[in-house]
Amino acid sequence: MIFAKSGDVDFIQKIKNSNLSGFVHSIFHRTFNFQCLEDGELYTVACNEIDNAPNTLVIDVDCFDRMDLKIKDTIYVENQILHIANKLSIHIVNVEQWESKLPLLPNNIERLKDHLAFMKNYIDLHGKSGGIKKAPIFHTSFEKEMSKLLQERTGLLLNDLANNRMTSALQHAESLIGLGSGLTPSGDDFLVGILTILNTNSGFTNKSFCEEVVKKAKSLTNEISYMAIKKASIGKVRESLIQLIHSLINGTEEDLILSLNKVLNIGSSSGTDIALGLVCGLEAKIKAGGRL
Known part of the structure; x- marks a missing residue:
């Protein structure tokens, strides 16, 4: 008992x-x-x-x-x-x-932008490589090619999201599903971060994009990874991710480090991959003028 x-x-x-x-x-x-x-x-x-x-x-x-x-x-x-x-x-x-409940992003994003720049630098120094974060060296040609694909496809997705080109963004999101090694592939973890950020505004306009990503993921990845994507598509994610977003919005630099470290310690490179998805999602939302 x-x-x-x-x-x-x-x-x-x-x-x-x-x-x-x-x-x-x-x-x-x-x-x-x-x-x-x-x-x-x-x-x-x-x-x-x-x-x-x-x-x-x-x-x-x-x-x-x-x-x-x-x-x-x-x-x-x-x-x-x-x-x-x-x-x-x-x-x-x-x-x-x-209950999983995401905070809404503020109208004044200057503090958020400062924290985002700090977070990117911290991940660069302390994040785990081998997934979305490029490894310093490659042991096999397969690792090198996988890294190249992840870099190219995440870049294309970010560019389309920033310019609100959701049809082509969906194609690039689909190309990331199941891409990478591990129980939850790096491409999937990155998408969890992206989908999380898309759910952090009150006038949510991209519900159909999130739904389509889930439909694509059903047959393209494993059941455990699929469930993470499915839940993130409706703004339901683990507590440590929610706390990280709160720290980005309202926390001190110390708060941000503490909550970011909890996320970076998830899995092998999963936490880093998710965190980079959050970063890229926020960058795209800012570049799109909050329209995402």
Whole structure:
């Protein structure tokens, strides 16, 4: 018997309503995912070192290595308790409910521009290379070619977004889906950052662009990466990304460093790739005069 510490408000409500069943999809050191039979989406159970995120429940354990979880283990809810086969029972009594909510960008962007310049320089110095951030050396011709493609395609996407050419921007976004190595390819992580920024204004005008990116991603990348893109397309992202945007808008330089480091530590190069997507999305939005 284990207690949940915090979790996505919609996930918790599904447990309360006993409207959740499925099977274990994938297992990692600090998280495991299960596929919900009711809506087809992936849900994540995370250990206590992971930040809140969409479709995620954070529980009071350090890791999942010793729980004997297996792919296809049955997931079900009974009496508001989430069960994973006969191996794990998760109670939601006194769980802290969390909701993904992005801040709106300010009308006066001078401070934001200063923080953005600082963030770009910090990523250049401390970000992890090998994805969107170019590696200093390449060990194989494949790595060199992959890096070249990422540089070219992200540049084309940024240029089209800045000039509000959304039809060709969609083509370049599609060319990034699934591009790169790792569980969540660098191109996908970059798009998560871009889609996040597109959702940070009150007069959201590019809903159709976001929806089309999701449609393209369905068949072009893996299910875990697809879910991140799907959620980012409607402004639902993990807590550390939201805090980073808050720091960019209202925080001190120290706040920005603290929140940026949390993002940069996500995955291998995933955090850096997402952060660079945020940077490029903000640059495009500023160049477009806020029209994005």
